[in-house]
Amino acid sequence: MEKNSTKEIVNKYNFKFTKSLGQNFLIDSQVLTDIVEGAEINNNDFIIEIGPGVGTLTKELLKAAKKVMAIELDSDLVPILKEELKDYENFQLINKDALKVDFNEIIGEEQSVKLVANLPYYVTTPIIAKLLNGHYKFKSLTIMIQKEVGERIAAKPNTKEYGALSLLVQYYCDIKIIRKVSPSSFMPKPRVESIVIRLDRLDEPKVKVKNQELFFKIVRASFNMRRKTLWNALKSLGINKDLLEKALGEAEIDPKRRGETLSIDEFGRLSDCINELL
CATH class of the missing domain: 3.40.50.150 (Vaccinia Virus protein VP39)
Structure with missing residues (x-):
């Protein structure tokens, strides 16, 4: 050419x-x-x-x-x-x-x-x-x-x-x-x-989640305000505080962490824990 x-x-x-x-x-x-x-x-x-x-x-x-x-x-x-x-x-x-x-x-x-x-x-x-x-x-x-x-x-x-x-x-x-x-x-x-x-x-998504819509909602909320802790970022979704605290505990994720520190597997685990409790 x-x-x-x-x-x-x-x-x-x-x-x-x-x-x-x-x-x-x-x-x-x-x-x-x-x-x-x-x-x-x-x-x-x-x-x-x-x-x-x-x-x-x-x-x-x-x-x-x-x-x-x-x-x-x-x-x-x-x-x-x-x-x-x-x-x-x-x-x-x-x-x-x-x-x-x-x-x-x-x-x-x-x-x-x-x-x-x-x-x-x-x-x-x-x-x-x-x-x-x-x-x-x-x-x-x-x-x-x-x-x-x-x-x-x-x-x-x-x-x-x-x-x-x-x-x-x-x-x-x-x-x-x-x-x-x-x-x-x-x-x-x-x-x-x-x-x-x-x-x-991929033939299958990188992580298997029970509720894909919720997974991406959590991801977006976690990065909407990058400097916020995960706890403060996810509260904006209107999730009950007790439920959120329990889900973070079950997912073994510190609520003081920021979204940018979570791997895709951790987001998947957190999404499934929240989904189970909703």
């Missing part, structure tokens, strides 16, 4: 970037190669790509996969994508907001489904939450995101990066960091570094 193919396509169509859509297109061919290889794509895979831009990554995906369904919000990019990728019979395009798409409708009867995306920074967390909470049958999500968000996703307890997003992703997925990506790999250059990570969907 030519090094400047993204730049050439942008210039060819005189495309104007829309700042509000967080558009930063990849111009480094090695990063494109690393994404496709890191996602471990083969000719049995049905790929959903969010935010294809001018289609340079899409083209590499089309060469490796059975089929690529691209979801692009910017209608100005639709004619460019259709023209640039017209030779690929395994390409399909949807002009929609990925946050409003019914992924089950797209996936249909497909068995080996992988998602690949160079996600705009402003929409990273909502997209990840939608994809994981929606219980869609993805094998993996290979995404390029802001480095800081990638560090939060992979964070361990007792670190400042560790939070509700870490636990959401680690509950559903194994995490593999593919590579870091410098601002110079994009046009226009973003102000921050990026990272490519792969989230492999």
